[in-house]
Amino acid sequence: MRYPLLLKITTLVVVLSCCSWGFLAHKTIHQLAIYSLPKKLQTFFFKNVDYLVYNSVRPDVRRKDDPTEATKHFIDIDAPIFGKNPLDSMPKTWNEAVKKYSIDTLRKYGTVPWEIMKLQEKLTNAFRNKLKDSILYYSADLGHYIADSHVPLHTTVNYDGQMSNQRGLHSLWESTVPEMNIESYNLYQNHKAKYLKKPLEVIWVKIRESNTMLEKVLSDEISASEGFTDEKKFKRSERFGQMRKNYTGDFAKAYALKLGNTVNERMLDASKTVADFWFTAWVDAGCPDLSDLQAFSDEDKVKLKSEKKIWKNNELIKNGLLQARKGKSEE
Secondary structure (H helix, E strand, C coil), rough: HHHHHHHHHHHHHHHHHHHHHHHHHHHHHHHHHHHHCCCCHHHHHHHHHHHHHHHHHHHHHCCCCCCCCCHHHHHCCCHHHHHHCHHHCCCCCCHHHHHHHCCCHHHHHHHHHHHHHHHHHHHHHHHCCCCCCHHHHHHHHHHHHHHHHCCHHHHHCCCCCCCCCCHHHHHHHHHHHHHHHHHHHHCCCCCCCCCCCCCHHHHHHHHHHHHHHHHHHHHHHHHCCCCCCCHHHHHEEHHHHHHEEEECHHHHHHHHHHHHHHHHHHHHHHHHHHHHHHHHHHHHCCCCCCCCCCHHHHHHHHHHHHHHHHCCCCCCCCCCCCCHCCCCCCC
16 A cells, blocks of 8 residues: 555655755755844844755645645746736736736736735744744745745746746756756855845846746757757656656756856845845844844854855855755755
């Protein structure tokens, strides 16, 4: 009677391979966001970095059991029902969008900007009431959806290249490419978390940026395909009794060269936005003192100072300090 377990494993593999930034990227984005926070907030988050990094992928894992989870990660802004120039004409608030399109329509085509705002309110309340477990829980989930809004393929009905004969492009762009090239990425950015007066507007800006990048994501795959036969471009394997077709490592390298620094830059931008949202929630809650929720010793201070210096030198991986590479939580 191993079939139910086999089914669960198959479902989990599918969920984790085509839904969102790969585990490596999500975990890295959360860790980098912590370094941009002000000291009073940074110490609390740094002390809980293991939790935040490990649970940065929780929303993706949750998809296998929660049928309402999937559409929280994206918004298919180019769906025909939204008309021409949707990023200009679509109502930005949830209530106004519901009036124009209905709840069912929005849930069908994705609700990531509004899921972010919902969690932002919950995180603010958690800060206000100084609820440690809730602060960490909502911070981890909020960061995940914010990171997802920075992914071009999370803004289109052609989310996996399935409508342009490029199926598999989703995991190639956001998982395979960064996992293959993370050692060469720049993981440092000189960013100090800033207060967002209008966070909803910021998320819509990020969605617009992501959607603008979509054409390059698709065209670079076509350009990289030149000189590749079908046999060299794809590899076929059997998994759980089904044949799967995936891009080869050689093609992934060729595609990464076409993309240049775009994936790296998008990861860094996502980490900045995550830090800004965490900081904004804390400020809106009245900048509560979190020191009584989490002790921070002199040893912790030395560790944080040293780690930030290593980060500024872009040597986290070299020094074994990138949490996603430590193997503490195997995917």
